[in-house]
Amino acid sequence: MSKSDITALLPEQVKLLCFDTPELLTDALAQHISQSLSDAVRSRGAAAIALSGGRTPLPLFKRLSQSPLPWSSISVTLADDRWLATDQADSNAGLIQSHLLQHQAQQARFFGLWQADKSAHDAEADCAQRLASLPAELDLVVLGMGNDGHTASLFPCAEELEHALETDEPCAAVTPTSAPHVRMTLSAKRLLASRERILHLKGADKLETLQQALLDDDIRIMPIRLFLRQPLTIYWSP
Template identity: 45%
Template sequence: MTAIALPVMKTFARSDELVAQLAKRICQQLQDSVDQRGSASLFVSGGSTPLPLFQAMSKIGIDWQEVCISLVDERWVGPEHADSNERLVREHLLQNRAAGAKFVGLVTMHATPEEGVAMATDRLSHFPRPYDVVILGMGGDGHTASLFPCCEQLEEGFNTEATLLATHPTKAPHGRISLSLKAILNARQIYLHIGGVGKKEVLDAALAGTDAKELPIRAVLAQSQTPIDVYWSEA
């Protein structure tokens, strides 16, 4: 089998240069959607990598009150928990000019993500589709969203028609709720935001092969349905 095609690649020597350009581009796309369709939808990832991007976006003046924001995935913990992606979004993105954006979290009052999937899916039902922008991250094991290679639910995540699913990675803490592959690809634009030499090596490995169960990010990189731009900085 031939290797998958390379997506659009944007490389930067420094992360602050990447952040400045990507923040401006995303906010312009969101504003264009508001201007053309009256609203916009944005899905973001957690972790430490996107925090400077969130902070930069929060200072850009667009019609944030017309932007619906949610998460690509979330650990099944409360919003005050140290591992909560919602907490990061509230502390770093829903600030400054973006304070008025409409944020929807994925964790419900249910004890498990399996029990909460239906309610979380209902919460997202009003989001404009296709989603305008989906920002993905990637782990050192090639996972994206909460679609892990060590996860028994990986095949379900690749094949389900549902928007969300519960996942339980064996090599990462907490049960999780995640957008399915179909939901991720139901977007006008996907960005993969990564940094460092190690992540570039994982990306190169993903682009050199075809087995998405080995490196789940391949399922996003290999498709031709939705434009995907990779933003990578060396430092």
């Protein structure tokens, strides 16, 4: 699978940026996010970004934490999270708190999804109320992608997928059968209510998954296809 093969399949509204190393990707993406958030604060007085968790974006989080941005005017939330306490290793909120909300970025306003006293399904309404404090349109959404074509926690194996894809609510509880932990995910509608969407990928396997996603259009088999139908910038490195 070559980058040129992928580029030939991309729809007009999708842009693929390839970098020789993860470090070069981190530099470029951190610079772009920093500029976008700064511009939003300058234009509108505030900015809001939704980030994805996992291990791939940790260097990005560390880099952003050192950026001299107007963090007190920036809100941060998650595209999705596992329904775990923040001190658990698989908690995306925990990763955000320990890798991003440090140094310069300590002043950011963080809107986590997890709640200690309820199941994910029971917490949907409270989570929606919490997310209502964010602007109706996010400035940036940074997504990842699994090799099954899921993004955020829009898993093709989950019974709740159709609800998460179609609901007008900002979030949905999801129980994947192919991955551990119940999740809370921003709904498709909430993720698409954003000025810009970025897909952050690492590894040759992700190019193979991307190719598979581009060869068909069934969103329920590979939910990432929904976002490939919209304006999207893909940042990829080996």
